Amino acid sequence: PEKLSKEQIRGLQIIQQGVAGSLAASFSGRLRAPVEARLSALERGIYEEYVAQVGTSSIVVIIDMSPLQGYAVAAFGVDVAFGIIDRLLGGRGKRNAKALNRELTDIELALVRHIGMDVARSLIDPWQRVTELTPDVTELALGTQVLHVVPPSEFVITAWYEVRFAEQTGGISLCFPLTILEQILPRLSGQSIFENRPTRGANKDTRVQEGHLRPMEVGIRAFLGSARVPASDLASLQPGDVIVLDQEAEDALRVMVGNCERFAGFPGTSGRRMALQLTGVVDDDGWVKPFEESAS
Known part of the structure; x- marks a missing residue:
């Protein structure tokens, strides 16, 4: 059965998109280098499935979501950890294939804990829309030995992020059990999210004259949806197989202008050509406003 409404899922998506921005800003400051982060998927499932996806070659961080009761789980690959560690120790942030097959040293574990704290603190500002958080890292380990904090059959929402730095791409995940989400569900409605969104002041220094923009060509893309498929299933795909996307059939497609939705x-x-009829504008919080409303 559905545990969260479609509106509540959308509210969570808005918050987690904010977390992506916080992750990029936090990592950029720590690494003193440009870092990009984006929310690639927001999935519903059970905790046992998440543990299977994390696997044994990931850094797992247990985050106390105080003052909420319960723990969130963050995970990122050892390759991401070693890339960040290399940058922190004066390198270029490149992966070291040989290092991936050994245990972390005490110094490396200490640096990884700082990375875990960056992930935890990245929740604070975006989650202010629904609650004040003082998250803290309670456990950190390589592998799944600390993943016992949530019952295997617990319903969870998992946010998957793609992080890019130093010419490499890695993944970070954040898993939130239903026991945590139930404490904020009434505040996840669209109206509450809008009422608590941060204000954004206009920056005159970043404005570009309209005459400079008109001659430019900008790529436009429309997305049908996305799906996460196990590698074993990909290897056995046959003509005629069906992949179920996360987009419902009656939902409008999101249109990207450049890299912005x-x-x-x-x-x-x-x-004789495919076409797209635009019906609304996506605002800064990710909500679709029909053209009639956006013009008023």
Whole structure:
């Protein structure tokens, strides 16, 4: 059965998109280098499935979500950890293939704990929309030995992030059990999210004259949806197989202008070509406003 409404899932997505921005800012400051982070997926499932996806070659961080009762779980690959460690120790942040097959030293574990704290603190500002958090790292380990903090059959929401730095890409996940989410569900409605969103002041220094923008060409893409498929299933795909996406059939497609999500619309045809009829604007919080509302 569905544990969260569609509106509550969308509220969580808005918060986790904010977490991606906080992760990028936090890692950029620590590494003194540009870091990009984006929310690649928000999935519903049970904790046992999440543990299986994390595997034994990941750094696992247990986060106390105080004052909420319960723990969140963060995980990132050893390759990501060694890339960050290399940068912190004066390197270029490149992966060392030989290092991936050995245990972390005490110094490396201490540095990884700082990374875990960065992940935990990245929750504070985005989650202010629904509650004040003072998260703290209570456990950190390589592998799944600390993943016992949540019952295997517990319903969870998992946010998957793609992080890029030093010409490499890695993944970070954040898993939230239903026992935590139940404490904030009434505040996850669209109205509450809008009421508590941070204000953004206009920055005159970053404005570009309209005359400079008009000659530019910008790529536009529409996404049908996404899916996470085990590698074993990918290897056995056959013509005619069906992959179920996270997008519902009646939902509008999101339209990217450059790298920004800006419009929503429905697919169709125009003559002999595929086409998209735009129906609304995506605001800064990720909500779709029909053109009639956005114009008012």
